[in-house]
Amino acid sequence: QVHLVESGGGSVQAGGSLGLSCAAAGRMVINFALAWFRQTPGKEREFVAAVSGSGSHTDYQDSIKGRFTISRDNAKTSENTVFLQMNNLKPEDTAVYYCAAGVFSPSTWRLLQNYNYWGQGTQVTVSS
Numbered sequence: 001q002v003h004l005v006e007s008g009g010g011s012v013q014a015g016g017s018l019g020l021s022c023a024a025a026g027r028m029v030i031n032f033a034l035a036w037f038r039q040t041p042g043k044e045r046e047f048v049a050a051v052s053g054s055g056s057h058t059d060y061q062d063s064i065k066g067r068f069t070i071s072r073d074n075a076k077t078s079e080n081t082v083f084l085q086m087n088n089l090k091p092e093d094t095a096v097y098y099c100a101a102g103v104f105s106p107s108t109w110r111l112l113q114n115y116n117y118w119g120q121g122t123q124v125t126v127s128s
Helices: none
Strands: 002-008 010-013 019-027 031-039 046-051 057-061 068-076 079-086 094-102 122-127
Touching: 002 031, 002 122, 010 068, 019 094, 019 122, 046 068, 046 079, 057 068, 079 094
Parallel strands: 010 122
Antiparallel strands: 002 019, 019 079, 031 046, 031 094, 046 057, 068 079, 094 122
């Protein structure tokens, strides 16, 4: 069992920056890939970024490459934190952002159905 709690988010004008954090707690959570997804009303939840257990491998959705950075702090094997630094935000980045955890191959990180654990979500609003 992995428990995920997001923090951060809020409202910002276009071109601004925000940082999200997700505290991940659970036995051997260090072995889990941690990811961020986002969802807007009426649309499917979409992949944003993911990071491997070691933090050495990352993957990003094309639309946010160069603007968002994912990283993780593996302070303990059972308590990790994943971050999403979002720069040069655009109105189309407005969404509820969710943290997710799972154990599987990086080639399938982008598949929502592979993630076993989810946070409650945090709202990000970017105004033009």
